[in-house]
Amino acid sequence: MSSATTGRFVRPAVLFTGVLLASLVAGCGSSDDDSTAAPSPSATAAPSATAVAADSVLTVQDPWVKAADAGMTGAFATLVNNTDADVTITGATSTVSPMELHEMTMRDGQMVMQAKESGTVIKARSEYRLEPGGDHLMLMNLAQPVRAGDEVSFTLTFADGRTQTFTAVAKPFTGAQESYAPGHGQGEPSHAPSASHSPAP
Known part of the structure; x- marks a missing residue:
């Protein structure tokens, strides 16, 4: 029951x-x-990235820095001008070192590096290579080591007052037998103060 x-x-x-x-x-x-109906943060991130790209003066391709523990070194890239007007770079800065625009020139029968006082011109609808043995961005006195894999930020200044920042990765490099400090061997590009820090004659 x-x-x-x-x-x-x-x-x-x-x-x-x-x-x-x-x-x-x-x-x-x-x-x-x-x-799930709420908008994700990534949905609003894309427009800002596009705006930054639209404000860029140049396209900077494959930027890199020669790794170095101290003293001087160089930064390189391919600069692409997709506009209909020439663009002139008048200077460059970095948080790790004072900088100069440099070029290779013949002096006393030898190729040496020197400051490019007139700036670097990238013609309309063309590209300009900054490379070892040619024009480059010179880091004059490193405040800290730049080791392989480090990322270094650079800011370019243009003749019209605009600026553009890009980041380059440091790489080990021994090609072209270049020397960015006194004590170079014969036939190597020179960066001794007596030769490279004075304007071209």
């Missing part, structure tokens, strides 16, 4: 528990729907 009575009371309790669990599951589902 008691067992039959117990069975009659258990069934409604089980049914009530099932309804309660279904309500809770439905409530969780609606909460998930609300969270």
